[in-house]
Amino acid sequence: MTIQDSNTPPAGSVNKLYFAAWRWHFYTGLFVIPFLAILAITGMLMLWIAWIDGRDGERTEVTLQESLTPVSMQADAAVAAIADGTLKQ
Numbered sequence: 696m697t698i699q700d701s702n703t704p705p706a707g708s709v710n711k712l713y714f715a716a717w718r719w720h721f722y723t724g725l726f727v728i729p730f731l732a733i734l735a736i737t738g739m740l741m742l743w744i745a746w747i748d749g750r751d752g753e754r755t756e757v758t759l760q761e762s763l764t765p766v767s768m769q770a771d772a773a774v775a776a777i778a779d780g781t782l783k784q
Contacts, residue, residue: 774780 770782774782
């Protein structure tokens with residue numbers, strides 16, 4: 696007479712679960728890899744464009760004027776340009 700343990704799963708069910716997990720892993724990779732590739736490519740383009748162009752206009756050319764204006768006069772002109780304007784910094 697043989698005694699079977701009711702807690703052990705049948706021999707084939709472990710392999711089925713294992714292969715199902717790998718199959719879903721493969722299908723998920725097919726959907727995720729193109730998305731990650733697009734993110735990587737566009738991120739690389741953004742870094743490249745920022746390096747060439749300057750981030751947020753930091754490479755904006757400033758032409759020097761012949762006469763220097765004191766900061767106090769520049770502040771007064773800025774306050775006068777905006778109605779009810781106040782100088783904060």
